[in-house]
Amino acid sequence: MDKLSSKTKRQSTTVASKCKICGAPATYSYYGVISCRPCKIFFKRNAKREQESLKCDLNGHCQISLLNRHICSYCRLKKCFSSGMQVDMFRSSYSKQHKTIRTNEESKNSIETQSTALVTFRQPEQFPTLNLLQSDQSTLSVEQWNHLSNLSHCYDEHSGISSAVHYMEEQNNLPIKFRFKCEPLKRFISGLMDRAQLLYKNNQDFLSLIDDDRSILLHNTIKHVRGLSSHFIYRQIQLINNPVCFQSLELIFGQKTIATAKRVDDLLNFDAIIMKLLLAILAFSTTDYTVYSNINQNNLKNIKKVLHFQHVYIDLAWRYLLYKYNHRQAVICFSNVLRCLLMLHNTIVLAYEVQQYTDVINPLFNRPNKYFV
Structure with a gap:
């Protein structure tokens, strides 16, 4: 069975x-x-x-x-x-040992080493929590690697990164005085944010929730998922670092918002896989993000299932960090992720004080379920 x-x-x-x-x-x-x-x-x-x-x-x-x-x-x-x-998604393999001619003494040492290894192997298995404190690259199961790979593919397929690269190529081919005009730039940003809902629609864990719980999570987390996904793409295509584009962004969103957004961009220097996992974690977040919207908070009907998926993605993120780095570096990276989230939230708060930003974002917020119809 x-x-x-x-x-x-x-x-x-x-x-x-x-x-x-x-x-x-x-x-x-x-x-x-x-x-x-x-x-x-x-x-x-x-x-x-x-x-x-x-x-x-x-x-x-x-x-x-x-x-x-x-x-x-x-x-x-x-x-x-x-x-x-x-x-980065390669699993490390044991380094090949150099072939040498063993003497009788070396063979004896080898046998003793193997005996010690067998004794260690037969010891009781450690608790998972203790295993997480070690940089054990075997803690990711085949099932988890598949989950991680499918999640990464989902983002690459649906986030809009390819259209963003195409947009930058188009703009850079234009004469300088015609590049990154405000209205086309607003349409580009709006389209990029709109695609963030596809990350929910193509996540089988999210689709396994009942309709009411999906709706609540979508309304409560969409702003931060949109913001983080968009910032990640901005960093990849060097949008904010383009001087001409930077001026247009300041006209649209204001100097304070863009200055804070630039700090978020500087913080997004961690592994791309962690970035994609963070978006999945945010999608299942039960934190109340509705302070800046008119949506009423409702109780989730199957909170246990939502918390289960939170645990699955956070556990997967931590195990991947330990696979990628040692324990100390994993803790530092996790701390930087938290700093990035706090800075992102500050950027969203500032952006909602700018009328031009609300003109871009409100039409998207009024139709958050269109991809689930």
């Missing part, structure tokens, strides 16, 4: 789709992207190589498909990265 339950649970993380690299049938997300197993293996083998060491006969313009994916390693690796595959 347990095996059947485990198998069903594992199958729930699969997604029937096509490989983003070559178009072959794919069911799993590897390293942040839905991909087939051959492309997964190819990326694993080649991602840490210098791409300059590879060569393309067509100057990097090959169209990678199922039929020709093996022909040009340069363009295939390039497409892996452009599709969103991340080296």
Whole structure:
């Protein structure tokens, strides 16, 4: 019965789709992207190589498909990265030992070491809480890695990062005096914030909640999820650091708001996976964020289920931090995340004092359920 339950649970993380690299049938997300197993293996083998060491006969313009994916390693690796595959999601492997000719004494020491390892292996398993205090890279299960990979893919697919990159390319191709005009910039920001609801719609944990609880969480958390997701994208495309764009943003949102937003941008220097996990944690937050809205707070009907998902994502974030860093660095990173959230909240408060910002955001807030219809 347990095996059947485990198998069903594992199958729930699969997604029937096509490989983003070559178009072959794919069911799993590897390293942040839905991909087939051959492309997964190819990326694993080649991602840490210098791409300059590879060569393309067509100057990097090959169209990678199922039929020709093996022909040009340069363009295939390039497409892996452009599709969103991340080296950071590799699981560390034990370093290969150098092959040496062992003497009788070395063999004896080896046997004694193995005996000690067996004794250690047979000791009672530690409590999970104690395991979390160690930089144990094995604490993430296969199920958790799949959960993490699917969550990362969801953000890359639905956050609007690709359209944001396209917007920056369009603006930079314009003459300087026509770049980042206020009205087009407001439409871009509005569209980016509107897409934040897709992060809820494509989260299977969120969709498993009853309608009333989804509605309450959506109304209470959408401002902060929108704000954090947008800031993350602004940082990736260097929007606030663009001098011309910075001036237009000050005209729209005011100097105080943009100065605070710049500090948030400076704080968003932690791992991208942690950023995506933080958005998921915020989506299930039960903190009252309705101080600056007219929505009445209602009691969640299945608070236990919401708290369960809070625990799942916070536990996943902490385990990933320990996988990525040592315990001390994990604590520092977690502290920086909290500082970022407090600064983000301050930015939202200041922004709501500016009429032009409310003109942008209020139409979105009045239709928060459109993606769930």
